[in-house]
Amino acid sequence: MSKSQVITARIDPEVMELVDRIAAAQGRSRSWLAARAIEKMARAETAFMDFVKVGEDDIAAGRYLTQEQMEEWVEERVRNRQAIRQAAE
Template identity: 45%
Template sequence: MRKTAVITARVESDIAEGLSRLATQYDRSRAWLVAKAVTKYVEDESAFLASLKEGEDAIDRGDYLTQEEMVAEVERWRQNRKRPV
């Protein structure tokens, strides 16, 4: 079994009420719902920050296009799509 930790957070009362309604509808505890929400948030934010880091690393390596280069590349793609096959 995975080790767990207890955390405490304050939310507006209407959010707590909504959480209680959801818990009832899903037949789950509020703690279960909060754990799922926090897990999703941590995964999403971690992935977002990793993608930012990947972009920053690419810039540091000089592996990027300028605005002008990107506009030209997109225009080439558009022109290629207009050509009949």
């Protein structure tokens, strides 16, 4: 029994031409290209959802800065960086 699953999708002719060009240039099948593209997209989207979830969890736990606090933090970092540069001169 195969471990892979079959998926069907409708692709417009222009995109199919691009897929065929890539497949011919790389010596790969349409199926291989589609599987890699779906895998890449699914991994990227899952990583993004996980990233967002960490942020949402932090907010729910009260671990965040207000806009004003963030602006103060950035300004302090800039001032510290400028002081380091001036001291090095």
